[in-house]
Amino acid sequence: MSGGSLGRLRGLLRKEFVQIWRDPSSIAIAFLLPAVLLLLFGYGVSLDAANVPVALVTQQPSALAESFAAAFDQSAYFQSRRYLNVQEAERALDAREVQGVVWLPSDFARRAGSGGQSPIGVIVNGVDTNNARIVEGYVQQVWAGWLAAEARKAGRPSPMPIAVEPQMRFNPAVSSRDFLVPGLIALIMTLTGALLTALVIAREWERGTMEALMVTRVTIREIMLSKLIPYFALGMGGMAATVAIAMFLFEVPLRGSLLTLTAASALFMLAALGMGLLISTFARNQFVASQVAIMATFLPALILSGFLFDINSMPRVVQIITNIVAARFFVAILQSTFLAGDVWSVILPNALALAIMATIFLGAARLLARKRLD
Amino acid sequence: MWRSVLALVVKELLAVLRDPKSRSVLILPPLIQLMVFGYAATYDLDHVPTAIYDEDPSEASRDLVARFLGSPTFRLVAMLKSSEQIDELIDARKVALVLTIDRRFTRDLLTGEPAPVQVIVDGRNSNTALLIEGYVNSIVTDFSLAWSAAHGGAPPPALLDVRARYNPTLSSRWFFLPSIVALLTQIVTLLVVSLSVARERETGTFDQLLVTPLRQIDILLGKGLPGVLIGMIEASVIVAAATWWFEVPLRGGLFALYFGLLLFVVAVTGIGLMISSLAATQQQALLGVFLFMVPSIILSGFATPIANMPVWEQHLTLINPMRYFLVIVRAVFLEGAGASSLVQQYWPMAVIGAVSQAAAAWLFRSRVT
Numbered sequence: 001m002s003g004g005s006l007g008r009l010r011g012l013l014r015k016e017f018v019q020i021w022r023d024p025s026s027i028a029i030a031f032l033l034p035a036v037l038l039l040l041f042g043y044g045v046s047l048d049a050a051n052v053p054v055a056l057v058t059q060q061p062s063a064l065a066e067s068f069a070a071a072f073d074q075s076a077y078f079q080s081r082r083y084l085n086v087q088e089a090e091r092a093l094d095a096r097e098v099q100g101v102v103w104l105p106s107d108f109a110r111r112a113g114s115g116g117q118s119p120i121g122v123i124v125n126g127v128d129t130n131n132a133r134i135v136e137g138y139v140q141q142v143w144a145g146w147l148a149a150e151a152r153k154a155g156r157p158s159p160m161p162i163a164v165e166p167q168m169r170f171n172p173a174v175s176s177r178d179f180l181v182p183g184l185i186a187l188i189m190t191l192t193g194a195l196l197t198a199l200v201i202a203r204e205w206e207r208g209t210m211e212a213l214m215v216t217r218v219t220i221r222e223i224m225l226s227k228l229i230p231y232f233a234l235g236m237g238g239m240a241a242t243v244a245i246a247m248f249l250f251e252v253p254l255r256g257s258l259l260t261l262t263a264a265s266a267l268f269m270l271a272a273l274g275m276g277l278l279i280s281t282f283a284r285n286q287f288v289a290s291q292v293a294i295m296a297t298f299l300p301a302l303i304l305s306g307f308l309f310d311i312n313s314m315p316r317v318v319q320i321i322t323n324i325v326a327a328r329f330f331v332a333i334l335q336s337t338f339l340a341g342d343v344w345s346v347i348l349p350n351a352l353a354l355a356i357m358a359t360i361f362l363g364a365a366r367l368l369a370r371k372r373l374d
Numbered sequence: 375m376w377r378s379v380l381a382l383v384v385k386e387l388l389a390v391l392r393d394p395k396s397r398s399v400l401i402l403p404p405l406i407q408l409m410v411f412g413y414a415a416t417y418d419l420d421h422v423p424t425a426i427y428d429e430d431p432s433e434a435s436r437d438l439v440a441r442f443l444g445s446p447t448f449r450l451v452a453m454l455k456s457s458e459q460i461d462e463l464i465d466a467r468k469v470a471l472v473l474t475i476d477r478r479f480t481r482d483l484l485t486g487e488p489a490p491v492q493v494i495v496d497g498r499n500s501n502t503a504l505l506i507e508g509y510v511n512s513i514v515t516d517f518s519l520a521w522s523a524a525h526g527g528a529p530p531p532a533l534l535d536v537r538a539r540y541n542p543t544l545s546s547r548w549f550f551l552p553s554i555v556a557l558l559t560q561i562v563t564l565l566v567v568s569l570s571v572a573r574e575r576e577t578g579t580f581d582q583l584l585v586t587p588l589r590q591i592d593i594l595l596g597k598g599l600p601g602v603l604i605g606m607i608e609a610s611v612i613v614a615a616a617t618w619w620f621e622v623p624l625r626g627g628l629f630a631l632y633f634g635l636l637l638f639v640v641a642v643t644g645i646g647l648m649i650s651s652l653a654a655t656q657q658q659a660l661l662g663v664f665l666f667m668v669p670s671i672i673l674s675g676f677a678t679p680i681a682n683m684p685v686w687e688q689h690l691t692l693i694n695p696m697r698y699f700l701v702i703v704r705a706v707f708l709e710g711a712g713a714s715s716l717v718q719q720y721w722p723m724a725v726i727g728a729v730s731q732a733a734a735a736w737l738f739r740s741r742v743t
Contacts, residue, residue, distance in 0.1 A: 119534075132541075156527075166507055291403065
């Protein structure tokens with residue numbers, strides 16, 4: 001780069017920084033938004049169900065029914081409430097006062113005691129399927145524990161002859177916060193990177209200042225660099241802030257190295273910025289740019305990145321589509337670096353994918369910008 | 375007066391719809407999103423990559439393994455020959471589950487000792503991990519009961535008979551698709567409304583609007599009604615697609631749904647107008663949209679239950695219109711709820727709508743003078 005070019009770039013950069021400084025909404029998007037989001041999410045986003053209220057209906061009291069009910073009362077998963085009949089319990093289920101109904105029929109003790117089998121009715125509200133499944137799983141555990149205890153009391157061999165020894169790798173406490181907070185960082189950086197850049201450059205097109213810039217001796221590369229550098233800095237600053245909050249406030253362990261995390265974030269930031277540049281070059285007005293940025297970056301980062309929903313469980317076609325979502329690769333790196341450590345077999349392929357995406361987006365944005373001028 | 379408001383509404387709609395790019399971002403992306411998310415947003419597990427390490431190849435263990443292979447939930451990636459491969463497979467996320475059948479398995483089964491089966495799950499996604507454990511438990515329970523019965527054990531005194539109301543197969547698509555109605559409607563409405571005033575302010579035409587004979591209330595109506603209109607149409611398209619394309623049952627009445635939708639869109643429009651009147655540029659408006667929209671999605675019960683949040687945050691959700699509308703769409707779609715049972719959801723949205731519209735009107739006036 002020649003001296004004149006450097007000088008021009010310096011001038012452009014100064015203009016960018018002054019603009020950012022004068023309209024604090026950029027700084028707010030970069031720092032305030034991530035912090036607020038992380039606080040709200042970190043506390044609010046939890047898939048852990050504990051003390052689930054369930055309705056317990058024993059239609060006819062008996063010693064056996066009592067021992068079953070006691071197993072529920074003692075379980076840490078449940079907070080049981082007694083109801084006199086199933087209708088009443090189902091009404092409570094519909095009103096969402098309880099999340100499940102467990103009822104023992106009136107002939108429970110007779111059928112169960114005489115060597116027969118009594119059904120235990122379990123009703124869950126299937127509307128929230130995830131919760132329904134979790135409640136179902138808990139009920140099953142309480143039931144299996146109760147069966148084993150009953151068999152022990154009677155001196156019979158357990159009807160559950162297998163001891164399942166679960167081992168939760170990387171997250172033994174099964175804290176959904178430890179799983180969700182690293183993914184959130186990707187979501188938040190997507191906002192800063194793609195959204196901010198898309199908007200800023202679309203604004204120049206909309207106001208006509210981009211054309212004005214282009215008739216000067218400034219080259220496209222200089223214009224793009226002058227946009228990339230400040231927002232890259234803002235985005236990385238936001239990243240540092242969110243990582244600090246994740247580690248110190250939410251106490252998510254960082255088992256990998258900070259260096260890996262920073263390098264991966266830089267790659268992702270470049271891909272996100274490239275996406276933003278591309279959108280703005282194509283959109284040329286802020287309304288369209290913001291719509292496209294939300295639809296093409298934020299929502300996919302929320303739903304297609306593996307941050308919430310398991311990519312393996314998606315239909316094959318959707319799994320293929322997730323490969324064009326940069327956040328997907330970053331989320332994989334984040335989850336591994338935070339919870340498992342520097343697992344190179346995860347980090348390297350994902351980092352490579354991010355690098356390729358960054359190159360394609362930035363390259364395409366540059367080509368498109370030139371073509372537009374002609 | 376109505377004539378002039380109408381003229382303003384028409385002008386607003388034209389401003390959004392005349393430009394082919396603005397027009398297409400209102401129509402295409404939401405439809406694409408609906409399709410992709412409709413298939414992607416699921417908590418159902420399918421094809422969980424699994425490795426099995428059978429240290430005790432025997433009839434009993436083969437039977438247990440066959441039950442896993444026969445389940446569509448699990449997909450076998452590898453039969454392991456040694457325990458050394460386990461860490462590598464799990465670390466690299468090649469498998470999410472490793473099932474290890476201990477070498478004492480058959481012996482313990484026969485002697486009545488608890489026969490050990492180790493289940494190693496990748497906890498990086500804790501929700502998936504929990505669900506995997508649940509599936510494993512139910513397969514192992516089935517196996518246990520069958521084995522026990524075949525080997526002369528006493529049958530268990532009681533069996534669980536689980537029923538899921540409203541969604542017997544527990545398809546999470548049924549849970550998420552109605553929610554996407556709320557999600558996309560809110561995004562589109564909010565953007566249309568909140569950027570409209572900011573755009574005029576940025577280009578300077580807002581001042582021109584103010585010197586016309588239109589009263590401020592007329593301007594407010596003229597800016598708000600297009601948002602309500604676009605939001606209602608957008609929602610209708612998504613409801614239709616959810617019902618006919620994804621075949622989610624729409625069990626309740628349309629009145630209950632649309633009454634809720636109207637209140638929701640009015641409330642969102644009010645919030646959009648508030649943001650709009652506070653912002654001087656479109657960038658600021660967009661910041662406002664995000665500051666409101668992202669928390670409102672997260673604090674709505676869209677993906678994670680409100681009941682799992684800390685109490686202070688549960689209180690915070692009370693001012694979020696999406697929270698109420700989500701209950702309405704889910705209840706109307708799946709539970710067949712009627713309007714009378716949803717009053718508890720309607721009135722808070724009406725209050726939020728009234729307050730936000732009034733606040734927007736007040737903010738308008740104070741920004742003008």
